[in-house]
Amino acid sequence: MVNEFLPIGVLIILAVALAIVVPTLGYLFGPRRYVPAKSRPYESGMTPFGPGTRRVSVRYYMIAVLFILFDVEVVFFLPWAVVFKELGVPALIEMGLFALVVVVGLVYAWKKGALEWE
Amino acid sequence: MTLDFTPILPFMIVAGAALALLVLDLFWPVRLKWLTPLLAAASLLAALVVELGQANYLRAGLSNMVIIDNFSVFANAIFICSGIAAIALAYDYIQRTGINHGEYYVLMLFSISGMLLMSTAADLIIVFLALELLSVPLYVLTGFARPRLDSEEAALKYFLLGAFSSGVLLYGIALLYGATSYTSLHGILSAVSRGTADMPLVVVGAAFLLVGVAFKGGVVPFHMWAPDVYQGAPTSVTGFMSVGAKAAGFVALLRIFVVAFPPVAVELTSVMNFLASLTMLIGNIAAIGQRNIKRMLAYSGIAQAGYMLMAFVPFGNKAIINDSVASMIFYLAVYAIASFGAWAVVVAVEQAEGRGLDIDDYAGLGRRYPLLGVAMLIFMLSFIGLPPTLGFWGKFYLFRSVIEGNYIVLALVGMLASLISAYYYLRVVVMMFLHDGANITVRRNWLLSGLVGVSALAVLLLGLMPGPLFQMAADALLRL
Amino acid sequence: MAVPVAYYLALSAVLFVMGALGVLVRRNAIVVFMSLELMFNAANLAFVAFARYYLQLDGQIIVFFVMTVAAAEVAVGLALMVAIFRARHSIDVDQMSILKG
Numbered sequence: 170m171v172n173e174f175l176p177i178g179v180l181i182i183l184a185v186a187l188a189i190v191v192p193t194l195g196y197l198f199g200p201r202r203y204v205p206a207k208s209r210p211y212e213s214g215m216t217p218f219g220p221g222t223r224r225v226s227v228r229y230y231m232i233a234v235l236f237i238l239f240d241v242e243v244v245f246f247l248p249w250a251v252v253f254k255e256l257g258v259p260a261l262i263e264m265g266l267f268a269l270v271v272v273v274g275l276v277y278a279w280k281k282g283a284l285e286w287e
Numbered sequence: 288m289t290l291d292f293t294p295i296l297p298f299m300i301v302a303g304a305a306l307a308l309l310v311l312d313l314f315w316p317v318r319l320k321w322l323t324p325l326l327a328a329a330s331l332l333a334a335l336v337v338e339l340g341q342a343n344y345l346r347a348g349l350s351n352m353v354i355i356d357n358f359s360v361f362a363n364a365i366f367i368c369s370g371i372a373a374i375a376l377a378y379d380y381i382q383r384t385g386i387n388h389g390e391y392y393v394l395m396l397f398s399i400s401g402m403l404l405m406s407t408a409a410d411l412i413i414v415f416l417a418l419e420l421l422s423v424p425l426y427v428l429t430g431f432a433r434p435r436l437d438s439e440e441a442a443l444k445y446f447l448l449g450a451f452s453s454g455v456l457l458y459g460i461a462l463l464y465g466a467t468s469y470t471s472l473h474g475i476l477s478a479v480s481r482g483t484a485d486m487p488l489v490v491v492g493a494a495f496l497l498v499g500v501a502f503k504g505g506v507v508p509f510h511m512w513a514p515d516v517y518q519g520a521p522t523s524v525t526g527f528m529s530v531g532a533k534a535a536g537f538v539a540l541l542r543i544f545v546v547a548f549p550p551v552a553v554e555l556t557s558v559m560n561f562l563a564s565l566t567m568l569i570g571n572i573a574a575i576g577q578r579n580i581k582r583m584l585a586y587s588g589i590a591q592a593g594y595m596l597m598a599f600v601p602f603g604n605k606a607i608i609n610d611s612v613a614s615m616i617f618y619l620a621v622y623a624i625a626s627f628g629a630w631a632v633v634v635a636v637e638q639a640e641g642r643g644l645d646i647d648d649y650a651g652l653g654r655r656y657p658l659l660g661v662a663m664l665i666f667m668l669s670f671i672g673l674p675p676t677l678g679f680w681g682k683f684y685l686f687r688s689v690i691e692g693n694y695i696v697l698a699l700v701g702m703l704a705s706l707i708s709a710y711y712y713l714r715v716v717v718m719m720f721l722h723d724g725a726n727i728t729v730r731r732n733w734l735l736s737g738l739v740g741v742s743a744l745a746v747l748l749l750g751l752m753p754g755p756l757f758q759m760a761a762d763a764l765l766r767l
Numbered sequence: 768m769a770v771p772v773a774y775y776l777a778l779s780a781v782l783f784v785m786g787a788l789g790v791l792v793r794r795n796a797i798v799v800f801m802s803l804e805l806m807f808n809a810a811n812l813a814f815v816a817f818a819r820y821y822l823q824l825d826g827q828i829i830v831f832f833v834m835t836v837a838a839a840e841v842a843v844g845l846a847l848m849v850a851i852f853r854a855r856h857s858i859d860v861d862q863m864s865i866l867k868g
Contacts, residue, residue: 230849234845235842238842240838242835244831244834244835245831248831259290263290269306273310276310277309277310277313280310419836419839426843426844426847430850433850436854436855439847439851442847443796443847443851444860446840446843446844446847447790447796447799447803450800451806453840454783454803454810455806457806457810458809461813461817462813464814464825465772
């Protein structure tokens, strides 16, 4: 029991040690120069503007929901593709039916204008 | 591995029609919109024909994931007929309430396909998938009267509690899988009887399953969502939901418990006994105080769920289980017929913007519309369980099987609950015939009138000779 | 493979109870919704743990189905919440009191 978990214990100790030692070294030996740019939220990115809690357009929800739905279907395609050769034609037909169902959903979303941005 | 879809052919027809209509409804012009309900009904009829053709055709299919027996055929016939009745209920209603979108029928077909799958499920995964397939469209249908706030609110409540109950059910399945290493009903049974199963875990898992389905079926103490959801949903959806969703839950519960769990009957029978008594009493007592007819019928539906739950109590008793199953599924058919009749009356009386839903609004309707009043009287008598209606026979067979199982106290509680229910059912009829009221104009529509008429005649005529229907229910054996 | 299945089961039970409590106690519909997902995933964890324990694939396959079903529920739930938020600018479930009796 103990031996089996030893590598994980070592890993945890190393990770914690690293997280403590490296910043401490930087704190002790690093030079400190304060410039205004350093105190910005994104030091090397865009300058923030406007309030932080802006309303997000409801259209994002539509896209997000559609993304989730069509994204998750992959979970069935991948295992099928892995053993495609062993399963053969019947599985191909079943997967075709499944794909048909997904495509019907896509056609519906498309025709309803859910994919239009404006 | 071969492809054989015959055991789920009715499911394939309904689901396929739903998919086809989903796309077709988008593409055909507005003047052809009436085709959607027509084709939906046609597909249901086709499924009914195929389903009845599968009578006495016992077999398992799809790697033993599904099983068809006379039980599933009888249950599916109820579901399909409910679907056809629900289309008749909705056709005029969704036009005059301004929610006439083709998706209504498509969602309903999806929900029915879930029910069809549910009754054939021989594996808990199929139970879960079928439950979701029937529930998710119902969440959407409940919110179909968007942007009416009560409809949206009801939909969210139904969704949150429905998903909660699915989660409980799923955890129960996980525990059963862990306890027995099987998810199929027969696998669970064999692991339990071989003694390789972890029995405490099996009991807990079975209890989780019971709670999950009890939520869906509106069994006390898990019923709090039902009145709100029934009131907020469009009335045509409420009618469909109160029959279809409830029936599907009980059908699945019956198969699961009768096939897989007789070994844990010792632990769970008293729980079922308690739940059934509580549901009958609370449902009927709470219905008395309701002023809104939809809420009243919701509580009435809860109480009816209690009666059906009575049939589960002797599920471990091999000697009488066939009688119990027959009486329960017979009661289901009886309840479905009378319910659709009563909901059709409610839909016909409902006025624009949700008016005409108070029981007070029914004052005087019986005198001005005698046929409607008599029909309502028949449905209410059937709910109470008085002769000469079909409801009497439903209760008669149910109580007989309960007494056969030697649960005398439970039967007495059921009788008491029925007595209580007479008060609020008859109050509607008294209101219709003996009071004067505002002049509400009842909607005249041949589909609604037909639904009311057919249901009333069925309740009355089948009540005079219940033999054939009961014989069918008695033949609807579960394959153990 | 030294972690006993009981540990996984204990973790999944804790997650499930947290999820169930979240559903019953929290008021923001989105948080309730996240608690529901926690319940589903507690069941998923139990399935996978048992599948490993029995050296079967069944439990893992079920998880695929549960994930897709959960995604479908997310879609419907989010759509409902967006619709309600548009109408009343709040998704506090305690404020939903139009339907009472």
